[in-house]
Each structure stands twice: as structure tokens, then as C-alpha cells.
Amino acid sequence: MNIYGLLGRDIGYSFSRNYFSDKFRKENLDCQYQNFDLQKIDALKTIIQNTNIKGMNVTIPYKEEVIPYLDTLDAVAQEIGAVNVIKFENNGTLTGYNSDYYGFTESLKPLLNDAIKKALILGTGGASKAIAFALTKLKIKYTFVSRNPDFEELSYNNLDEDIINDFKLIINCTPLGTHPNVENHPDIPYEYLGEHHVLYDLIYNPEETTFMKKGKEKGATIANGLKMLVLQAEKSWEIWNQ
Structure with a gap:
């Protein structure tokens, strides 16, 4: 039986x-999917010795930490600097890919409007790197927002009416609002949102986060991360079987 799984914590x-x-x-496939729930990435060394494993997805917090354990990266994963798909090659080597950017791009396209020229990316973890890559391909300028910003990033305290008016696409790449802590949300000035804004939350549980609800109250278009997850999952399957 072929084994696939999710690496995360x-x-x-x-x-x-x-x-x-x-x-x-x-689809009546003789395959099994399991969670590889590791408190530390070091434990991966033992797991990858199982020759029945054919592929893994990677989630928080290991999308960057896993890279040293891989033999090669495909060109997109190399450029993004984060991996969410591992293919176990027939020769025993491990190749890293990124299908997050594909899932995000294809799920975002139907939501875009002519007013969207710039995006705020909330959070700077591994997922945000794929989002930044996708926005570059879509020719949408972006700025990261961080609790601990560097010189190219914004602090949440910097966000004011002018910035919110200028950046019509806002993407939550933080875990704030994930079940069970559903009342949590990124600290942005929601009062300046309007009907031309799009709020995209990578979280899918709950279906409508507080971040999304606050946007909807102001007339913004909202979306969660479920469609992205389905698209990236199917892309993962394609990668494992190519």
C-alpha cells in the first residue's frame, strides 16, 4: 500500500x-493518508526511511524548516523559499515543490476587480511566501504586515485610512481566528474597508472567520482558504504521480 501524509505540528x-x-x-485506490504530527522536525529523519511513503504535504510550521532534509527543490519552490509538497522519488531522493501558490492564484482570480493594484499580506511565515510569489505573477504589488516588521514591512500600528484605501486586497496568512479561537482576528482598521476591498483568509475552519465577518459588514468581498486547499491538494496528487 502506498502511503501519503501531512507533515506538521x-x-x-x-x-x-x-x-x-x-x-x-x-476512487478505490489502494493508498493511505496519515498525519505525521511532529513536535520537532528532527523526527522526520526516521519517518522518511519508510519506503512505502510516496509523498507528503507540509504545513505549519515546517514549510521552511523541511528544506534541509530534501535533496532537490523544483524551480518554483526554490524561488518561493518554502515547500508544501514532497515527492519521494523512485531512486530514494526527496524533491520539494510548492503547490500553495497555484491553489491561491486560481482561487483568487475570480475575486479580482479593476480597483485591485496592491495587496497587504498579513504575516510573514512560510505560507506568506507562496502568496507573495503568486501576487508577483498576477502583477499585484504587495507589502507585508508584521508584528515585528523589518525596514520593508509595515507594522499593524502603521495601518491607517490612506493605506487601507490604497491596498484593496488584504490576505490573512496568520493563524489568528482558527478554531477554536474563533474570536481572534488580525488587528487592522476594519472601519476603512469598502465594497472594492477583497479580504482573503487562508483559514478554512471556521468557514467564516471574524476577519471575514468584519470585512463583509463593510461590503467587502470575502473568501476563505478552502478552495485554495482543494486546488493545492489536487496539484499535490498530480506531482506525486507525474
């Missing part, structure tokens, strides 16, 4: 395990 919720388990059952 504290991942009992796991969209991927449910999605692929359903897929394998519906």
Missing part, C-alpha cells in the same frame, strides 16, 4: 487527511 484537524482519505475511498 499539532495537526489533529487536518483538512488533507480527510480530503485524501475520501478521495482514495471514492
Whole structure:
């Protein structure tokens, strides 16, 4: 039996395990998908010795930390600097890919309007790197917002009416608002949002986060990360079987 799985920490919720388990059952595939829930990335050394494993997805907090354990990166993952798909090659080597950018791009396209020229990316973790790459390909300028900004980033305290008016696309790449802490949300001035704004939350549980609700109240278009997850999962399957 071929084994696939999700590498991460504290991942009992796991969209991927449910999605692929359903897929394998519906398509009558002799495959199994399991969580590799590691408190430290070092434990991966033992797991990858299992020759039945054919592929892994990677989630928080290991999208960057996993790179030293891989033999090669494809060109996109190399440029992004983060990996969310690992292919276990027939020769025993491990190749890293990134399908997050694909899932985000294809799920975002239907939401775009002519007013969107600039985006704020909330958070600076591994997921945000794929988002930045996707926005560059879409020719949308972006700025990161961080609790601990460097000289090219904005602080949440910097966000004012002018900035919110200028940046019509706002993407939450932080875990704020994830179940069960559903009342949490990024600290942005929601009062300046309007109907030309798009708020995109990478979180999918709950279906509508507080970040999204506050945007909807101001007439903004909102979306969660579920469509992105489905698209990146199918791209993962394609990568593992190519």
C-alpha cells in the first residue's frame, strides 16, 4: 500500500487527511493518508526511511524548516523559499515543490476587480511566501504586515485610512481566528474597508472567520482558504504521480 501524509505540528484537524482519505475511498485506490504530527522536525529523519511513503504535504510550521532534509527543490519552490509538497522519488531522493501558490492564484482570480493594484499580506511565515510569489505573477504589488516588521514591512500600528484605501486586497496568512479561537482576528482598521476591498483568509475552519465577518459588514468581498486547499491538494496528487 502506498502511503501519503501531512507533515506538521499539532495537526489533529487536518483538512488533507480527510480530503485524501475520501478521495482514495471514492476512487478505490489502494493508498493511505496519515498525519505525521511532529513536535520537532528532527523526527522526520526516521519517518522518511519508510519506503512505502510516496509523498507528503507540509504545513505549519515546517514549510521552511523541511528544506534541509530534501535533496532537490523544483524551480518554483526554490524561488518561493518554502515547500508544501514532497515527492519521494523512485531512486530514494526527496524533491520539494510548492503547490500553495497555484491553489491561491486560481482561487483568487475570480475575486479580482479593476480597483485591485496592491495587496497587504498579513504575516510573514512560510505560507506568506507562496502568496507573495503568486501576487508577483498576477502583477499585484504587495507589502507585508508584521508584528515585528523589518525596514520593508509595515507594522499593524502603521495601518491607517490612506493605506487601507490604497491596498484593496488584504490576505490573512496568520493563524489568528482558527478554531477554536474563533474570536481572534488580525488587528487592522476594519472601519476603512469598502465594497472594492477583497479580504482573503487562508483559514478554512471556521468557514467564516471574524476577519471575514468584519470585512463583509463593510461590503467587502470575502473568501476563505478552502478552495485554495482543494486546488493545492489536487496539484499535490498530480506531482506525486507525474
